[in-house]
Amino acid sequence: MNLLNGITFSIGYNMIMPFVGIFAIKLGANNYEVSLINSLPALMALIGILPATIFINKAKNVFKFAYILEYITRSFYLLVALVPFMSKFRPEAVVLFVGLLNLPAIVAGMCWQSFMSDLIPEEFRGKVFADRNIWTGVLGTAAVFITGILLDRIKFPYGYQIMFFIAFLFGILDAYYYSKFHYVSHKKEASASILDSLKTMMQSKKFIYFSLASFIFTFTWMMAWPIFTIYKVDDLHANNMWMSISTIVGSVGSILTYKWWANLADRKGNGIALSISTLLIAIIPALWAKVTSLFVGAVIDFFGGMATAGYTMLSLNWLLELLPDHKEKMNYIAIYTIVTQFAAFLSPIAGTWFYEVVGYEAFMYITTVLRVLSSLLLFAVALYKTEKSVLNKGGV
Template sequence: MRYSLDIIKKNERFSIWNGAASTISQSFIMSFIPLFAIQVIGASNFQVGLISSMPSFMTLLAMIPGAIWVSRLELKKTFTAYSIFAARFGLLLISLIPFIPYTNQAWILVAVIALLNFPNAIATLSWQAFIGDLIPENRRGKFFSERNQILTIVGMIATFATGITLNEFSKSSASPYQWIFLIGFLFGILEVYYLMKHKEVTSSNKKEKTFSKKALSQIYKHKPYFYFLICATLFNFGWQMAWPLFSIYQINDAHATAFWISIFTVANQLSQIASYKWWGRFADRYGNTIMLFIASIGIGTAPFLTILSTNMYYLTAVNLWTGVFVAGTVTLLFNQLLSVSPETNRTTLLANYNFLVALMGCIAPQIGVLLLDLYDVKFAMTISTIIRWAGAFSFLFVFYKENQKKKAIQKPSITL
């Protein structure tokens, strides 16, 4: 074992503190950027769609150079820290947008969101490889379920407090959002601080293969990873397709205020908190793949259930329901990705996965907004549900094939 149990536990503790600061910083973007874009600077549906898809486009651009850089690093901590700081610096830039004398500030917001996501994509890839080295496989299920549970509580408190605060101001007032984004930047600095507290040592194992075309061509021969990649890509297309649609529906159709947006988020996070350990426990018992099927089926109900009513209490209940499956999907996708990615080629495998998910994130939100403009939000949300369920059943198919293979291996041979 590369790390002693004492060092592993210290790294886990610092990872939770690092994740808590990251959650607070990023929750301001995820929960309130759409509201800021629509109500403060007057973004159109197309621009809101770009805010959802441009980060993924920048991830596409970042993955290849990011994978090359990360795969050449023996120690990843400092590189990850610099990448995170560059990404969180974007929050400071966003806070300055209302001061810019430009007729359409929404385009500046789209540009800043895109730019900050280049270092953010690299930071995500580097952190995944970094934490995959630090936390041994036999501790990942329990640790990540507990970590996600704590971070969700932190995010819930931050989001709810922010929503209540914003509700005290005019919907079109820019100053409260500016303060929020500035505070998010400060928590980004704290995130970097706790990352640097981790203990990292050079691996004594076989050096990881450098990212290259040859290494990339080999990854599809690793069947568990290849099957997971197909399923996850299909599911992510349906999942990300509806992301801008939820914001547009809640704000434009249901006329939700900042207070209600925070209530939706808190309801979703409460059920996540209650279910994280459940998903980890059942994944250990039955396997990641079958539990991914169940989680993604539940995620698939979210778009369809949302469009049934604009009642705020109903939408809160829908978020409470779907949060259970968000917890499972987030935890199981990451755990399964690490599980099917051998250490000797992990950065290449992670980069390839992030690249394809980002490609879906680039295309899918624009498809969703296009269907919204051509038809209506109900049609677009229904298509999202269908694609999510198609992804879910692909996980079930892989589970069935895995079981068949195991039975074939375990079947005793008969000799005459």
């Protein structure tokens, strides 16, 4: 069920999310509205995480709560499909719905992380997640390719509406398979409050350093995201087919390297392997600085997919490795998520502002320097050794 859930999620997600930016631009979105497509979902997450965590800690059936949220999340795909029927505020509606869908999605994702840490022993996680990512990558790539072709052949906005509606149907299947996980709820312990967990966390220095370094890297990583979309569409004149090619080549790069990253993590540890991936991600903006051809951009996107595969898979593995094996696990996930989502909210807006101040090439080179520095922080965290006495207390 975990694999079927991943496959249906990937197909639905890849039929809508790679095309939301160009859809919003066609509806009249400006640069800042495009940046909000990246940042507003993070703001929604920040608003919802603490109340949701408190509720989860008190809920009798967290699993049921999680898969209901998954159904709600995928329903927003349908709302985005209906936006062209509105007479005004259409780009604003796209931004709003994409932002709002992340509120239930981030909480369902936190629950999923907790379930996976219970269901899959640490020694098997690398292989399990690598296999899942390969299958979801292959079928997600096929979904992007077919969607991109059809969007350029079907009159606007009908093609988008049809594809987004089909994405909604796959989203409902994704939620259904989520609900069929063979997860047995454990007898609930008395849950600690977030404040109590913060006090306990002071003993978990490596988790704190990991969270802070993740904040900095997420900020430097995501500040360029809206700029790539804006540059491809406005300067390189990418159509839906080229946007799908960008996603496809990145996915192929990821698929080809998931196993390699898993093997590297087994040999060197999640921390070192993840840090290597962030260093590779760091040079991508510099490679894009002088690009004037979508074909060259696609080659760089292929390399980006190879590098990003390590980060997306190993950041989860490293987080699960650092979680305490006690009742505060969900609080730790919540705090880490708040930290990274805060960076994800600020970064695209700050990046768009900075891009408009310094220009495209300077922005790309400066972003590369900032990413390299943040990558070095993650290397430092990976090399940091914890005291045995701290581990015995439940810290990490």
